[in-house]
Amino acid sequence: MPVYVVPRDLIRRHWAGEETAVVRLPVAGTTHLIAAEALAVVDVVADHAGGLPLREIAHKLGLVAEADEAVAGALQRMIDGLVHSGLLRQLDDDAAPGRDACA
């Protein structure tokens, strides 16, 4: 099961009550507008330097992903989008957790 980590020095800003937030990727220097829900995923993963798998992310967000395929699917798509834009990194199964984290 892949593990997700947040790139080192990723910075983010969210204003209370807003539906979106801004995030800056350190190396690419790009700034992204993301949904507050996506930011919640980034925040949860950022709190765990060793990375988190999907199941753990869902658990920490209070979602019961295993029991609800639709929830799991939606969360996976959100994570895939974050990985695609570089805001999360996906580590393969055989990567030791934390080995590449925050790189």
Add this chain to the structure above:
Amino acid sequence: MPLLGETPAHEVRAALTNKGPVKGLRLRMGPYVARLRTPLPEVADSVLALYRHHEVAGATAFVDFDVAVRRPRGARGLWRPQVVFEFEGDEPFNPLPGDQGFPLLEWGLNWCVYGLCHQHLTLHSAVLERHGRALLLPAPSGSGKSTLCAALVFSGWRLLSDELALIQPRAGELLPLPRPVSLKNASIDVISRFAPQVSFGSRVEETAKGVVAHFAPPAEAVRAGTQRAAPGWVVFPRYVAGAPARLERLERSRTFMQLIENAFNYDVFGREGFELLGDLVDRSKCFTFEYGDLAQAVALFDRLGRGEHG
């Protein structure tokens, strides 16, 4: 420092043409000093009229931009007069038709600021001030930004700039850069009706932007050229014919992204640019604004300046 308008015109012309004891005219423009040179009498006339409230810097003042507007060298333009903008000996732009010398000088000076000066985060935005708070009007050409800015200048708002917002790193305050205000096409007549006291310089026809005319920034705005303003409002204006004046709240994160689109050197600042823009929107009330009537728009901004819009 003497003001340009208090300096004998023949001395100014001599400096501009390099024929006097002082080579070039050193003018203080907000945080910068530009050294101007031109052999073209019509450009000298416009400089004299439209920069009359600006300080003439001393002959030993450090020069940030050394610029000239002149005819092209060689046979170019013999049949059809042209003008070129020169920056420290280089010609960064193609020549323009001969009557566009002053607009070219202004566009060139804008380029010097947004293209070369990275000590400030620079946005494409008009900036005005009331009660120490800055109003930013970032918008592309054709949005009605300059018309609105000009109307506010004649309605009690202090002009910091009609074109460029300079954000000071760390403090995050807006620096004034008061220079002649440029209007285009129908806006020239709109402002002539709105503020009959306005005195435009020469109208220049058939520029790439259509008809262009400038008016001098108010003397008090130039005098206050070192008084910074704290962020107060960010408003993205859009002129829509016939539309009632309407402000709508804009999320700060979306404001942030739109400011990036209007920034010239956000990338240069890296992480600091992110923090700086974040602090700017944090300290500002952020809106989109549609208007079709200038008087309505000014009345609404008057209320905004008094703190009546949340």
